Amino acid sequence: MSSEAYEILALLMRYVFVIIGLIIVWRSFRWLRRDARSYQKEMRSLPDAGLIGEIVNLTTGQAQPLPHEGLIGASRECDIRLKGAGIARTHARFEFEEGKGLRIIPIRQNRVLLSGVQVRSQGYALHGTQLQIGDALLRVRLFAGLKVPYPAAYPEPDGILDSGAYLESWTGGEEGAGELPAYYLPQENQEEDFVPYETGTVPPGAPIEDYEGHYTEDGQMTWQYAYSLDELRSAMDQKQWQQMQPEDTAPDEAEGLPYRSPLPRRRRRERRE
Amino acid sequence: MSEKSLKRARLEPGRAMLLAVMAFFFLGFFLLAMKDGKWESFALSLIVPAIIFVGTAGISRLFPSDRLLLSLTNFLCALGVLVLYRLSPQRGLAQAFNYGVGVGCMILCTFLVRYIAHWKWLTGLMMLGSMGLLSLPLLIGSETNGAKNWISIAGYSMQPSEIVKLALLLCVAYLLSQRKTVWTVLFSGACLMLLMLQKDLGTALLYFCVVFVMLYAATGSLPLVIAGVIGGAGAAWAGYTLFAHVKRRVAIWLNPWADMSGAGYQIVQSLIAIVNGSFWGVGLGLGNASVIPEYYNDFIFSVILHEFGMVFGLIVLCMYLFIIIRGVMIAQRSRTVFHSLLAIGCSALIALQTFVIIGGNIKLIPLTGVTLPFISYGGTSMVASLCVIGLLQGVASRNAAGVTADRELAMYGGEQP
Numbered sequence: 301m302s303s304e305a306y307e308i309l310a311l312l313m314r315y316v317f318v319i320i321g322l323i324i325v326w327r328s329f330r331w332l333r334r335d336a337r338s339y340q341k342e343m344r345s346l347p348d349a350g351l352i353g354e355i356v357n358l359t360t361g362q363a364q365p366l367p368h369e370g371l372i373g374a375s376r377e378c379d380i381r382l383k384g385a386g387i388a389r390t391h392a393r394f395e396f397e398e399g400k401g402l403r404i405i406p407i408r409q410n411r412v413l414l415s416g417v418q419v420r421s422q423g424y425a426l427h428g429t430q431l432q433i434g435d436a437l438l439r440v441r442l443f444a445g446l447k448v449p450y451p452a453a454y455p456e457p458d459g460i461l462d463s464g465a466y467l468e469s470w471t472g473g474e475e476g477a478g479e480l481p482a483y484y485l486p487q488e489n490q491e492e493d494f495v496p497y498e499t500g501t502v503p504p505g506a507p508i509e510d511y512e513g514h515y516t517e518d519g520q521m522t523w524q525y526a527y528s529l530d531e532l533r534s535a536m537d538q539k540q541w542q543q544m545q546p547e548d549t550a551p552d553e554a555e556g557l558p559y560r561s562p563l564p565r566r567r568r569r570e571r572r573e
Numbered sequence: 574m575s576e577k578s579l580k581r582a583r584l585e586p587g588r589a590m591l592l593a594v595m596a597f598f599f600l601g602f603f604l605l606a607m608k609d610g611k612w613e614s615f616a617l618s619l620i621v622p623a624i625i626f627v628g629t630a631g632i633s634r635l636f637p638s639d640r641l642l643l644s645l646t647n648f649l650c651a652l653g654v655l656v657l658y659r660l661s662p663q664r665g666l667a668q669a670f671n672y673g674v675g676v677g678c679m680i681l682c683t684f685l686v687r688y689i690a691h692w693k694w695l696t697g698l699m700m701l702g703s704m705g706l707l708s709l710p711l712l713i714g715s716e717t718n719g720a721k722n723w724i725s726i727a728g729y730s731m732q733p734s735e736i737v738k739l740a741l742l743l744c745v746a747y748l749l750s751q752r753k754t755v756w757t758v759l760f761s762g763a764c765l766m767l768l769m770l771q772k773d774l775g776t777a778l779l780y781f782c783v784v785f786v787m788l789y790a791a792t793g794s795l796p797l798v799i800a801g802v803i804g805g806a807g808a809a810w811a812g813y814t815l816f817a818h819v820k821r822r823v824a825i826w827l828n829p830w831a832d833m834s835g836a837g838y839q840i841v842q843s844l845i846a847i848v849n850g851s852f853w854g855v856g857l858g859l860g861n862a863s864v865i866p867e868y869y870n871d872f873i874f875s876v877i878l879h880e881f882g883m884v885f886g887l888i889v890l891c892m893y894l895f896i897i898i899r900g901v902m903i904a905q906r907s908r909t910v911f912h913s914l915l916a917i918g919c920s921a922l923i924a925l926q927t928f929v930i931i932g933g934n935i936k937l938i939p940l941t942g943v944t945l946p947f948i949s950y951g952g953t954s955m956v957a958s959l960c961v962i963g964l965l966q967g968v969a970s971r972n973a974a975g976v977t978a979d980r981e982l983a984m985y986g987g988e989q990p
Contacts, residue, residue: 301607310856313604317881318853320597321888324648327590328895331641336902342976349979350908368908377793393752395909407752445982 352396353427353442355380359435366402366440369395372433373407386411386434394425398447401426402440587640591629594648595622601655601857608858613666617658621651621669628676635680636687637973638966642899645892646947646962650675650955652889653948656876660863664950671952675959682739682960686967687974692911696747699740700760706733707767714771720942722773734768734776735957742918742964745784749791750911757788765808774812774819775941779925781805786921787914790904826939839866843934846879854882869950871942874934890931893946896962897924903968908975912968919965923958 301309343349354363355372370379375389382391392412393405401424406412413432414423425431426448431438442448598621606614629643650672658665689695710733714721723730741764748757761784768777785801812819821836829837829844842865849855862868862876878886900920907913926946933940944954946961 301610306608307856307859309607310604310859313600314853314856314882316600317597317857318884318888320593320600321885323593324590324597324644325888325891325895327593328641328645328892331587331590332895332898332902335641339906346976346979346983348983349976369910390752443982 348443351443352402352446353440355431356439356441357382358430358437358439359384363441366442369393371407380438382433382436382438384435387436388434391433392419396446397424399449400424401448402429402442404431587629587633587644590641590644591626594629594644594651595625597648598622598625598651598655602658604857605655605659611662613662614658617654617665617669621654624669624673624676625651628679632676632680632683632966636683636970638683639899639903639969642896642962642965642969645896645899646959649889649892649947650959652877653873653950653955655857656873656880656948657869657950659858659880660876661869664869667952668950668955671955672959674952675956678956679959679963679966682963683966683970686912686915686964687970692743692747696744699744703737703740703744703760704763704767706737707764707771709733710771711767720771720773720775722768722771722776731953732951734771734773735953737764738780738922738957739960739964741780741783742915742922742961745787746911746914746918749787749914750909754788754792757784769812772816772818773942774816775929775943777808778941779922779929779943781808782925783918783922786925787918790917791910791914822939822941826936829936839872840936840940842866843872843875844936846875847883847935850879850882852883854878854880854885856880870944871930871940871949872934873945873949874931877948893923893927896920900965903965903972906972907968908972912971916965916968919961922961 348365351365351367353366355366356363364380367379371390371393372378372380372382373389373391374382374387378390380394388407388410390407391410392407395403395405397403403422403424404412404414404419405422406419411434412419412423414425415430416432417423425440427440427442429440431440599618602614602618602621606618625647628647629640632638632643633640654665654668654672657668709724710722714724717723722732722734724733725731741761744760745757748754748760761780764780765777768774768780782805785805788801789798813823825832825837825840829840831837833841846860846862846865850860854860857880860876860880862879865872865875868876874886874889877889897920900916900923904913904916904920907916923946926943929938929941930943930945930949932938944951944958946958947955949955
């Protein structure tokens with residue numbers, strides 16, 4: 301091609317390059333905007349996105365959403381913010397590990413009790429595990445469907461919380477299954493996922509000493525202390541559960557115990573103060 | 574709706590943009606082929622769009638990836654190849670090879686971030702490796718433009734600080750996610766000290782700013798910001814008083830016309846080339862930007878402004894801006910602190926590097942010897958820049974997996990049966 305013809309062509313192509321460049325920039329801008337909107341829309345439809353459950357403060361009854369990882373403490377920067385004596389500004393770190401549970405790592409040797417046992421370097425919490433941080437008593441509740449180990453029976457140490465006593469009395473401890481207290485029994489024709497009581501007063505017939513210290517000043521009992529059948533089932537090992545089943549239960553049904561929490565998926569994206 | 578508009582609606586944004594990017598480079602290389610009539614130019618007019626296609630559509634088939642980021646990155650990389658090939662065909666072909674290698678490394682980095690869950694031991698190894706690599710130029714390095722930051726092994730030259738950049742991002746993100754601020758400061762301080770010993774102040778400035786941004790993102794501490802600003806200002810003053818070449822560069826920046834045929838020649842030629850290019854440029858293949866010293870490296874943005882014009886220069890800046898915005902969006906969406914900090918670090922690195930070198934080209938700030946990401950000539954630089962995008966892609970890929978898991982958890986109570 302002659303140099304004059306090339307010059308004309310190159311001069312014309314300058315505008316073509318700019319036009320294509322503008323098309324790319326415009327498309328990118330629209331793409332960014334649309335993607336941001338569609339992501340926001342998707343997040344609105346998935347209120348629990350990025351969360352793995354919640355941490356319930358057993359003293360106040362308040363629940364806080366539990367992200368994959370973060371900090372527990374009194375400071376504003378903490379993901380789980382607690383108030384009370386013995387709670388450091390940044391007390392402990394936590395991170396969820398698939399297949400293992402929620403790893404709790406105390407910061408600067410702060411005192412953290414995991415089911416009554418002091419955590420030295422790190423410890424794993426599962427669904428239902430109780431945490432004690434300073435004065436605050438907490439319970440970890442993980443969403444159903446997460447890949448975490450099947451939880452063992454809730455080990456509730458003496459002097460911390462005696463809700464384990466319910467299980468002991470119900471399952472008969474190590475000796476075998478006991479009889480279910482009347483107030484745990486589901487009513488006839490009741491749905492399987494029925495949660496006996498979410499909030500309410502101490503149920504009739506329940507031994508009041510079992511609830512000592514667990515109901516609020518106005519006589520209301522927080523729902524965290526009540527166990528559904530599913531929760532109780534998940535708290536026992538499979539052998540104990542099979543012993544509890546009527547004889548005509550199909551073995552595969554009894555063995556294939558799904559680990560499902562009756563915890564409702566709530567919209568609890570509480571803004572931090 | 575007519576059939577035509579239906580067809581248009583069906584053409585999703587990603588595909589339409591990919592077509593536009595491929596068309597740009599087909600036309601660019603074809604135009605150069607019309608000028609020189611060489612078979613390499615005709616071949617490149619097909620090979621470069623093919624690499625772009627593989628680097629965008631192919632990768633997004635391998636794993637969920639951010640196609641916008643891929644398209645923009647590929648555009649900038651291919652633009653570098655086009656401009657270099659037009660001025661120096663040998664360098665252009667070498668850059669095309671670097672681009673291909675860089676795409677491979679980008680995929681590797683994406684896989685690393687996507688599949689590695691535990692970074693503890695790797696971080697330790699990377700920290701030791703970084704110290705070793707940064708010490709090498711002091712032992713066996715050669716001095717270029719006042720800085721002793723290049724090494725040559727078996728005939729291949731490389732700049733270790735470009736590779737260490739990636740390790741710095743990963744290590745600092747991990748250490749900060751574990752709240753090990755002291756270790757972060759010690760490691761980044763050691764890296765900065767080694768860079769100062771090499772007199773590679775541009776890279777040192779970049780490292781400092783990136784670590785500073787990541788520290789602030791992790792802690793949000795105001796005293797830290799003040800300490801960082803004071804420390805940075807102190808280091809800049811120390812650099813100015815201790816190193817003669819820094820003083821010279823500042824003097825050139827303040828008045829390049831005082832010695833326009835000597836020390837200020839580079840910047841003066843760059844400014845003349847930009848002005849000659851004006852709004853629309855002189856046309857691809859018609860300019861004489863090769864009179865600028867280091868046109869293929871430090872001053873490649875001036876070459877782009879000269880041949881394609883200022884309007885196109887703004888378009889290129891917009892693309893960098895979109896890459897940075899996208900990086901920040903990826904950081905916001907990530908589920909863990911480590912990945913969030915990593916994405917922030919990657920975005921900050923690209924943003925700062927682009928600002929420092931483009932600012933130097935247009936005489937906004939004193940010139941430093943850092944490369945323009947994705948465009949400047951250099952194998953290490955190209956591979957490192959694409960690896961940074963690979964890290965971002967890895968985080969984006971994990972985010973996509975997280976959203977899928979959330980959706981399954983919400984709909985089926987776990988993995989989809």
